[in-house]
Amino acid sequence: MNFRQLDLNLLRVLVAIHQTRSVTAAGKMLALSQPATSNALARLRYFFEDELFLRTPHGLIPTSVCEQVAPAVAAELRSLEALVTGREEFDPRHSHAEWRVSMSDLGEMTFLPTLAAALHAEAPHTQLTNVSVLADDVAAALEAREIDFSIGILHPKQRGIQADVLFHEPYVAITAPDWTPFPEHKGKILTPSELASASLLVASPTATFHDSVRDMLMRMKLDHRIVVRALHFGALPEVVMNSRMLAIVPTTYARNAQGRYGFKVWTLPYAPSYDVRLIWHANTARDPSLQWVRALVHRLFAQPIPRKGKRAAAGSEAPENVPRRRRAPRAEDPAPT
Incomplete structure (x- = not known):
């Protein structure tokens, strides 16, 4: 596993699926098609050598590897977003x-x-x-x-x-x-x-x-x-x-x-x-x-x-x-x- 080989855009997909528990919903959140989101998930699984999400009758559930990675990535993305956007007005609605x-x-x-x-x-x-x-x-x-x-x-x-x-x-x-x-x-x-x-x-x-x-x-x-x-x-x-x-x-x-x-x-x-x-x-x-x-x-x-x-x-x-x-x-x- 070489971090330099990871497309960092994929991490946004990981966080979105972790949040929505759905490939389709994550794609809509990121303005990606369902095939593109599925392809991104496949690439993430290949990189992490783990399923990351398991399909159940109630939707996708994260694996233990995913639970270790996704929250930490989400925190870093929020921190980066705050740094980039600066003091832009927050729209709670x-x-x-x-x-x-x-x-x-x-x-x-x-x-x-x-x-x-x-x-x-x-x-x-x-x-x-x-x-x-x-x-x-x-x-x-x-x-x-x-x-x-x-x-x-x-x-x-x-x-x-x-x-x-x-x-x-x-x-x-x-x-x-x-x-x-x-x-x-x-x-x-x-x-x-x-x-x-x-x-x-x-x-x-x-x-x-x-x-x-x-x-x-x-x-x-x-x-x-x-x-x-x-x-x-x-x-x-x-x-x-x-x-x-x-x-x-x-x-x-x-x-x-x-x-x-x-x-x-x-x-x-x-x-x-x-x-x-x-x-x-x-x-x-x-x-x-x-x-x-x-x-x-x-x-x-x-x-x-x-x-x-x-x-x-x-x-x-x-x-x-x-x-x-x-x-x-x-x-x-x-x-x-």
């Missing part, structure tokens, strides 16, 4: 752009329904794929163009990474509607002693793992109260609605799910808080299509960031030994990261 985002399961529940609906309405021919990338690997995936942007509780500091804070919010607790820490309790704010009496349920998604809940419970010496550690947030409402457990979840998640499940929402003492960021790499900063989709994310999800004093109070940390009386959060307490 007619674009066939393909974007790859990395979001956790919580991110999918929080952002994907709204984002997908907006893309379908404003850029109907584009495609969005959520790629599972561990938080520690997001920066490398952005640099390698394996993903185009990421949304989550992320703050990578590697060179070339650019980020915007979309919003800031604390965690809250959710329980069954008839749950109370003590019969005489009034209101929806828990004290440290009331939280200490609860059986706790927490989630630790590996894709965007955030330590602030665990750290809060350890500082309050309540980690022994954790009864269930879930990998994802999806099952938490069902669990609390059918048990006497208390789950700790982000505010946006609680707000979005409360109408469906009817659980009760509680304010936590010394609630951990976090920034949700949109991040991308500098090598795509001037890509017109990515500029457009990042602007869309901002328009859909960005919220005013609380002033520093209020934000610090929301994220204040508990002392090493929790007193019997609740200590008011101090402005100088650092927000968890």
